[in-house]
Amino acid sequence: MHAPASRLDAVDLSDGQTFARGFPHDHFVWARRHAPVYWHAPTQRTPGGEGFWVVTRHEDTMAVMCTPEVFSSDLVPPRTGGGTGIHDDPQAGKTMIFMDDPRHKRFRSLVNKGFSARSILALETELRRRTTALIDAMPEGEPFDFVDAFSRDLPLQAICLLLGVPQDERAQLVEWVDHGIAEANGEIIAREDFRKLRDYGRDLIRRKRQNLADDVLSTIIQARLEPNEEGSEGGPLTDAELVNFFMLLFAAGSETTRSAIGGGMKALMDHPEQLERLRTADIAETRLALEEILRWTTPTIYKRRTATRDVDFKGHQIRAGDKVTFWEMSANRDEAVFDKPFSFDTRRAPNLHLAFGFGTHVCLGASLARLELRVAFSELLARIASFRSEGPIEWMPSNRLLGIRRMPMSIRRKQAVPN
Amino acid sequence: MTGKQIRLVVDDERCQGHNRCRLLAPDLIEIDDLGFAHAKGDGRVPPEQSEKARLAVKNCPEFALRLETDD
Known part of the structure; x- marks a missing residue:
């Protein structure tokens, strides 16, 4: 019809x-x-x-x-x-992300290991420490913006940790990405912000070269592409390729999980019986709940x-x-x-x-996103007795990302256990 | 019974813990403490489970599962 x-x-x-x-x-x-x-x-x-x-x-x-x-x-x-x-x-x-196999596979193989579920699990302790610090800093009994206080910063800290981006530079970086997405006119990130990020990326890679560490950016700086059948010689990535990697991984890591954490929090506040059940859920039930949050929020x-x-x-x-x-x-x-x-x-x-796509381009950061969600909700539920929505969500005007710009809510902490 | 024996194989390097196979073929897959999938036992798929095995293979986002036939 x-x-x-x-x-x-x-x-x-x-x-x-x-x-x-x-x-x-x-x-x-x-x-x-x-x-x-x-x-x-x-x-x-x-x-x-x-x-x-x-x-x-x-x-x-x-x-x-x-x-x-x-x-x-x-x-x-x-x-x-x-x-x-x-x-x-x-x-x-x-x-x-703008390549097909086999070329896509050659590039992806350079970062696969850094984002594999096994590598990501090594971040759990540090991520938990950072999560509880954010929760402890939330105001109690008065409305605040959950995006500003938690859901924007946690994924940002996580991706900086993994890539090896200095944490004290993350606020400036995310401001460019946020502004670039809000101001985009067809493109994913508006041109001017794209340039700022690219210039920052070039400088960061220059600094990294002199100070290699155990992080994903250091890994790809030292990586060598395999030669391929079509005659490409392989060898180290060019500066332009390294900057593209940085921009892709940083933007994808900072802009997406934010919506899943915020949208998941909202969905749980709207379904208090499910929120209460999740407090005592075992790991298998928790994993199911996280998948439903991913389906429900579908950040890209x-x-x-x-x-x-x-x-x-x-x-x-x-x-x-x-x-x-x-x-x-x-x-x-x-x-x-x-x-x-x-x-x-x-x-x-x-x-x-x-929510993570499927097949050859399936989200590289799926394990990182799942870890962030698991740690975020387990610590929120462990420390906070009641959550209350204080108004509607404000969305980003973007068809690319279902971005939550603002989410007012309030909390009551659990009583501290007396010594 | 003369049909060839089918085995379900999980590629450890590819599994990222999506856990779909476990839900689609609970009798054939187990999940370890870290969330990774493994074929139960030696991976043999009884004939009545072959449709579930096929579903699990088809729905792995990482293409980490495959069916092999013993000769």
Whole structure:
């Protein structure tokens, strides 16, 4: 059946402002049912003035992610930009998330070990210490902004720890990333902030070279790319490649888990019986709850690929060069996969959410994000007796990140145990 | 019974602890204290569990599971 175009045109997915009041779930409920794959005509806000395909269902999103030879993350000539956002990014082909295998694998193998679940678990003690310090500094009995006091800073401290970014520089860095996302006009980070970050990254890498340590940036500075079949000689990464790595890892680490922690806190406050149950949950139940928080919050909401050839996809003729977007937040509410998808249920199992994506580009930081969530909620629940929402969430006007800008709440601590 | 024996194999290097396989094939997978998946016993998949094994393989985000056939 054909959907009335007007119904689909009513929601401009290329406009960040569409997301300033949260994710447009009603639109996607309708689209999943009546137009699961559709052509989004360009609007005045659409980067490049060019339309794009929209994929809304879980099954179809998986199919796009698992067919990278047809749906590319790289530059697809004759385009001069590409990548994973609607905007044609000139960085396509130059940074790991904007590459296809086998090149993507060569780059990713340099950082895989630093982000592996085993390496990440080594951070737990230090992360717990930092988490409790943030909780102990929260005001009691008066409204405060949870983003400012906790959910922005914890992931930031964690990614700085892992990468080897000086902690006293993190506030300035995140200000550029936040500002860049809020001011972006099609691109993921606005140009001026992008330049500031890049200049900082260059300087940081110069400083690191003189002072190598046991961290991910030092590792990639010393790493050598394997030679490949196409004749590339391999060898150390260029400064430009190192800076791209820094920008990708820092931005991804600082902007995403924040939404999962904030959105998870809000969901638990809205479901107090589930919050109380989580206080005494064992590790298996806790892990399930964290997966539901990931499904519920889905911090990055869409990705784009470029078709490498003409392809028949679910009855639609996608042509070589077309932009194809898939919407993980929509997939994570798909009625065909999730029973009562709009119910928050910390016991949901199995939970086949796509918050980390799937397959070759699956989130490199998944283990780090899970550790941050586990430590954050276990320490919050251990130290705080009651949580209260003090007003609605304010969202970032971005279609890339479901970013929580402000979340007012108040707490009462548990009584200290007398000595 | 003459069917070939199928085994479920978990690649330790790839597993990142998503824990989906455990929920999709609880009789075939166990999770250690750190959250990593391992095939139970020698990984043999009884015929009545083959669909669950296939589901677990298909739903691993890291492609860390595979089925092998004993010759």
